Amino acid sequence: xxxxxxxxxxxxxxxxxxxxxxxxxxxxxxxxxxxxFVPRYWVFFAGLxxxxxxxxxxxxxxxxxxxxxSLGHAAFLGVGAYTVALAQxxxxxxxxxxxxxxxxxxxxxGVGFGLPSLRIRGLYLVIATLAAQFIxxxxxxxWQSVTNGDVGLTVQPASVFGFPLNNETRVYxxxxxxxxFMTVFGMNVINSRVxxxxxAIRERDLTAQVLGVEIVGYKLIAxxxxxxxxxxxxxxxxxxxxxxxxxxFGLLLSVFFLSAVIVGGMGSMLGAVLGAVFMTLLPEALRxxxxxxxxxxxxxxxxxxxxxxxxxxxxxxxxxLILEPRGxxxxxxxxxxxxxxxxx
Amino acid sequence: MNAFHFFIEYSxxxxxxxxxxxxxxxxxVVIFKxxxxxxxxxxxxxxxxxxxxxxxxVTFSLGILAGMVAALLGSIVLALVIERVALRPMMGRxxxxxxxxxxxIGSIIRGVVGMIWGPNDLQIPAILARTPVLIGDFxxxxxxxxxxxxxxxxxxxxxxxxxxxxxxxxxxxAAADTITAASMGIDVRRVVAFTWVxxxxxxxxxxxxxxxVNTLTPHLGVVALNVLAVIILGGMNSIGGVLVAGVIxxxxxxxxxxxxxxxxxxxxxxxxxxxxxxxxxxxxFGSRGIERI
Numbered sequence: 001x002x003x004x005x006x007x008x009x010x011x012x013x014x015x016x017x018x019x020x021x022x023x024x025x026x027x028x029x030x031x032x033x034x035x036x037f038v039p040r041y042w043v044f045f046a047g048l049x050x051x052x053x054x055x056x057x058x059x060x061x062x063x064x065x066x067x068x069x070s071l072g073h074a075a076f077l078g079v080g081a082y083t084v085a086l087a088q089x090x091x092x093x094x095x096x097x098x099x100x101x102x103x104x105x106x107x108x109x110g111v112g113f114g115l116p117s118l119r120i121r122g123l124y125l126v127i128a129t130l131a132a133q134f135i136x137x138x139x140x141x142x143w144q145s146v147t148n149g150d151v152g153l154t155v156q157p158a159s160v161f162g163f164p165l166n167n168e169t170r171v172y173x174x175x176x177x178x179x180x181f182m183t184v185f186g187m188n189v190i191n192s193r194v195x196x197x198x199x200a201i202r203e204r205d206l207t208a209q210v211l212g213v214e215i216v217g218y219k220l221i222a223x224x225x226x227x228x229x230x231x232x233x234x235x236x237x238x239x240x241x242x243x244x245x246x247x248x249f250g251l252l253l254s255v256f257f258l259s260a261v262i263v264g265g266m267g268s269m270l271g272a273v274l275g276a277v278f279m280t281l282l283p284e285a286l287r288x289x290x291x292x293x294x295x296x297x298x299x300x301x302x303x304x305x306x307x308x309x310x311x312x313x314x315x316x317x318x319x320x321l322i323l324e325p326r327g328x329x330x331x332x333x334x335x336x337x338x339x340x341x342x343x344x
Numbered sequence: 345m346n347a348f349h350f351f352i353e354y355s356x357x358x359x360x361x362x363x364x365x366x367x368x369x370x371x372x373v374v375i376f377k378x379x380x381x382x383x384x385x386x387x388x389x390x391x392x393x394x395x396x397x398x399x400x401x402v403t404f405s406l407g408i409l410a411g412m413v414a415a416l417l418g419s420i421v422l423a424l425v426i427e428r429v430a431l432r433p434m435m436g437r438x439x440x441x442x443x444x445x446x447x448x449i450g451s452i453i454r455g456v457v458g459m460i461w462g463p464n465d466l467q468i469p470a471i472l473a474r475t476p477v478l479i480g481d482f483x484x485x486x487x488x489x490x491x492x493x494x495x496x497x498x499x500x501x502x503x504x505x506x507x508x509x510x511x512x513x514x515x516x517x518a519a520a521d522t523i524t525a526a527s528m529g530i531d532v533r534r535v536v537a538f539t540w541v542x543x544x545x546x547x548x549x550x551x552x553x554x555x556x557v558n559t560l561t562p563h564l565g566v567v568a569l570n571v572l573a574v575i576i577l578g579g580m581n582s583i584g585g586v587l588v589a590g591v592i593x594x595x596x597x598x599x600x601x602x603x604x605x606x607x608x609x610x611x612x613x614x615x616x617x618x619x620x621x622x623x624x625x626x627x628x629f630g631s632r633g634i635e636r637i
Contacts, residue, residue, distance in 0.1 A: 113618070
């Protein structure tokens with residue numbers, strides 16, 4: 001079985017590594033200063049982007065690194081979001097407790113659904129996660145007394161020492177901090193013994209087992225970790241939107257994250273970031289483009305925006321899988337190589 | 345006595361709707377047998393076929409018979425295009441990549457249908473008579489009963505065809521061992537394309553039947569996701585198993601709808617699928633050994 005994805009690449013040379021560090025530090029400064037020089041609308045987007053990056057990292061750890069496909073990622077975000085809302089309403093937990101709790105509860109629910117099929121090879125996990133998507137969404141809608149049904153729950157802004165994070169700029173900093181932390185954490189996991197075990201399982205599970213990798217244990221870790229990321233992202237989303245309802249966590253959102261991982265490049269941390277950026281900006285670009293086309297040809301495109309989005313998500317999944325399975329991360333790498341060796 | 349009567353009546357209706365599920369499931373199983381491709385786009389193919397029928401029969405006013413023929417032809421062409429353009433290049437790739445491709449195709453079809461026909465319900469011309477069927481003193485809604493009768497007849501015919509025809513033998517050979525089958529002169533690619541044609545036919549008929557019993561909406565395809573759960577129960581690669589599994593799912597949906605409330609119908613197949621995964625992952629009739637690791 002030839003795999004579609006690349007093994008993680010360690011930093012090549014020490015000078016390359018320090019340059020990379022420098023670039024990262026510069027990027028961080030830009031991100032910290034971002035709200036000072038871009039319009040509020042873009043700050044809003046940057047916040048949403050951070051949340052999507054965290055969720056995409058989660059799916060990438062499961063799917064890209066370990067080969068565990070999940071079609072229910074959105075529902076696990078939902079578990080995190082509802083955890084935050086309920087913890088705030090009933091327990092009054094502050095955000096720094098509620099967000100980790102959101103991750104843990106999503107991980108527990110995820111493992112609950114994944115456990116039976118993680119023991120078996122093949123398609124069963126896909127069905128189990130699809131079941132999770134529908135069953136959890138059903139619970140969000142119909143467990144009226146807890147989730148308030150279709151109406152959903154209102155979430156108060158997170159507050160730091162009594163200082164409420166009640167606008168996009170303030171909550172942006174919270175999201176930025178968590179996103180950076182989760183990305184660094186993910187990179188460390190991937191470069192550790194655990195991450196190498198994930199890749200070994202994806203490439204050749206039997207060989208991995210012969211070499212002493214506890215397959216079921218590590219699959220469970222990967223699945224729990226991916227769901228944990230989804231839960232964290234969902235928790236942040238609750239503070240970001242300040243409300244939680246079932247509609248936010250439908251199958252389309254699961255397809256969205258699937259596209260993000262595939263477009264970015266499975267099994268690449270950079271890919272997850274690129275994919276999330278691409279997919280977050282895409283619906284906006286589509287809307288602007290469609291409306292512009294609509295006004296020129298005199299047709300109201302607003303009615304077809306949702307199906308248009310669905311079509312484009314699907315096209316991206318299919319085209320990238322067939323034509324460029326290593327995704328934007330690979331294109332990016334090729335581009336850089338070309339710029340390093342002009343004419344090469 | 346009265347409650348019992350109700351229960352039986354619901355059971356019969358449920359079993360009847362299971363017939364259509366079996367037809368959808370058959371389309372998924374034949375493709376899975378030939379190429380180990382689990383077709384997540386089956387529901388969308390089915391829904392699109394129903395829209396093709398609507399367009400041919402109503403918009404172009406071809407009438408029911410010509411409309412059906414046009415829908416069948418359109419579905420077959422579409423299935424062949426999907427197979428050739430999207431799935432053949434994926435041969436030999438990891439199965440999760442293939443699953444994602446079919447999932448993506450489903451998303452494309454859903455979106456395109458939404459763009460062309462819009463989100464509202466459409467009323468397709470009534471093919472099936474409304475007059476209820478009486479079995480003893482049990483009432484069955486006419487459309488459901490007739491849809492089930494048609495579906496079961498087609499499923500049985502296809503099962504017999506796949507059992508005794510040359511094409512069926514080639515399919516089983518390819519399913520048992522692709523490389524040996526190819527070396528014995530069986531054109532495996534043609535077998536795969538053939539199973540996509542079968543899936544297009546079963547999808548088209550089940551789509552039109554479903555749209556007749558309910559209404560035609562872009563959500564029609566979701567039913568096939570329920571059927572995925574059926575296939576887990578029936579055993580992924582058992583052609584005969586789909587009939588039994590379809591009937592069981594239809595019955596369970598109806599009965600849980602009666603006992604717990606109709607909203608529970610939609611998740612019954614998934615809960616059942618999780619239970620099957622827990623207890624007996626091969627399903628009822630699956631022959632392939634489950635690889636535990």
